[in-house]
Amino acid sequence: MPLEIVFPMTNEHELQLDLERQGVFLSTVNRFYNWGRRSSIWPMAFGLACCAIEMMAFGLSRYDVARFGAELFRASPRQADLMIVAGTVTKKMAPQVVRLYNQMAEPRYVISMGACATSGGPFRDGYNVLRGIDLLVPVDVYVPGCPPRPEALLHALITLQDQIDRQKLGRVRWYGQGAKPQTTDFPVPTFGAQGLEIDGHLVDPVGGLPLVSSYTAPEFGEMKSGRLEHPEIVRHFPIMDPSVELEHPLKARGMAPEIAADDLKRGEVGNAEA
Amino acid sequence: MPRLDAAELRERMARDLPGAVLEVVPLQVAAAPPHGPQPGAFMTSDTLVAPSRLVEAACYLRDLLGYAYLSDIAVVDYLADDLFELVYRFYHVEGGEGLTLKVRIPRDHPEVPSLTPAWPGANFHEREAFDLYGIVFVGHPFLRRIYMWDEFEGFPMRKDFPKQGDKYIGADE
Numbered sequence A: 001m002p003l004e005i006v007f008p009m010t011n012e013h014e015l016q017l018d019l020e021r022q023g024v025f026l027s028t029v030n031r032f033y034n035w036g037r038r039s040s041i042w043p044m045a046f047g048l049a050c051c052a053i054e055m056m057a058f059g060l061s062r063y064d065v066a067r068f069g070a071e072l073f074r075a076s077p078r079q080a081d082l083m084i085v086a087g088t089v090t091k092k093m094a095p096q097v098v099r100l101y102n103q104m105a106e107p108r109y110v111i112s113m114g115a116c117a118t119s120g121g122p123f124r125d126g127y128n129v130l131r132g133i134d135l136l137v138p139v140d141v142y143v144p145g146c147p148p149r150p151e152a153l154l155h156a157l158i159t160l161q162d163q164i165d166r167q168k169l170g171r172v173r174w175y176g177q178g179a180k181p182q183t184t185d186f187p188v189p190t191f192g193a194q195g196l197e198i199d200g201h202l203v204d205p206v207g208g209l210p211l212v213s214s215y216t217a218p219e220f221g222e223m224k225s226g227r228l229e230h231p232e233i234v235r236h237f238p239i240m241d242p243s244v245e246l247e248h249p250l251k252a253r254g255m256a257p258e259i260a261a262d263d264l265k266r267g268e269v270g271n272a273e274a
Numbered sequence B: 001m002p003r004l005d006a007a008e009l010r011e012r013m014a015r016d017l018p019g020a021v022l023e024v025v026p027l028q029v030a031a032a033p034p035h036g037p038q039p040g041a042f043m044t045s046d047t048l049v050a051p052s053r054l055v056e057a058a059c060y061l062r063d064l065l066g067y068a069y070l071s072d073i074a075v076v077d078y079l080a081d082d083l084f085e086l087v088y089r090f091y092h093v094e095g096g097e098g099l100t101l102k103v104r105i106p107r108d109h110p111e112v113p114s115l116t117p118a119w120p121g122a123n124f125h126e127r128e129a130f131d132l133y134g135i136v137f138v139g140h141p142f143l144r145r146i147y148m149w150d151e152f153e154g155f156p157m158r159k160d161f162p163k164q165g166d167k168y169i170g171a172d173e
């Protein structure tokens, strides 16, 4: 009986796995190279806030990230492949985070762990917290949660390994080839009178909305998205603005309608014009 | 364990440091809403001292009463009353409840004598209050920012500090 091999037309990677299961070992440079990288991701020992506690649990015996080949936390960015941004990135720390990222050897990956690193989290409306590390460096995997459980971080690592498996050697940005060559360092913000600056321009004012767009995920090109965070909305916060009526700490008029509509606690809030 | 409550401290200080203790004027902060946590005027029995007598009062607490640990200096911005209230909390190292000294200073001229020369542990607390609220501690040996970067202008914990971009984005509004 002839052996019938069905080639699923999904992609090269699936095809290879399928062949392997049937005893045919085929490889490509891509596959071999990706296998090497995905099997020994060395994270940088770098924690910023409470999320770092969960990251330690993820590295230690109970959750044991060694099962996935990423147990070697390195204390130097020069020896690390993966930066787990574990915690609140304050504006004061942001330049150091970018500097460390720039110092990591390529290929390098970023996991944004927790609500804080992803968006500013509970401190988003504060004056001192960067609203998402993706404003400054591209992020491969985002982990939601405050803090995410170690399992969630393991899942993020597995997701990252999956993404590495799909990378094409000739198209990753760090070899200066393809659609998104990256030949220079990511700009490191500097401290200015009103907030973080890049090349002398204010990019993230203290107490204000960021004036730069975030980097998109690798699936979407890892480029600046060009979309500012709600440039058109002027938000009112009752404590700052005497013109806003304050009926109740959670019930102020003049909240941006999008925020009001999204927020279960502020169901009955009207908008500024109303 | 020392047992001295706020009212007692007030009495003793009024007796031992004549002129230092001020009468507490109720603040005009907006009345709490009926369903809020604390209806009625907000007043505590803590000792309000004259800013010029602060160092003396603190040393009295430390040297005579033994409250040697200055736990923190909090600043409250009473925007409606146009004043800052500095809250110094002291603890006795043997335990027991803490005691509080309060100082009120005008918002437009926020100056208060520094405790640091007499009490080195106040150093970082005072720098923090300077950094975030712009309180000037006269006589502090090294009054510069501690959390924010040196280049920064403004005092972000003040209630009139703009937030959510209303200073830099949509300034016309």
Ligand code: SF4
Residues within 6 Å of the ligand: A049, A050, A051, A052, A086, A087, A088, A113, A114, A115, A116, A117, A121, A122, A145, A146, A147, A148
């Ligand atoms: S996301 Fe939550 S747990 Fe993580 S650093 Fe922020 S506040 Fe802490």
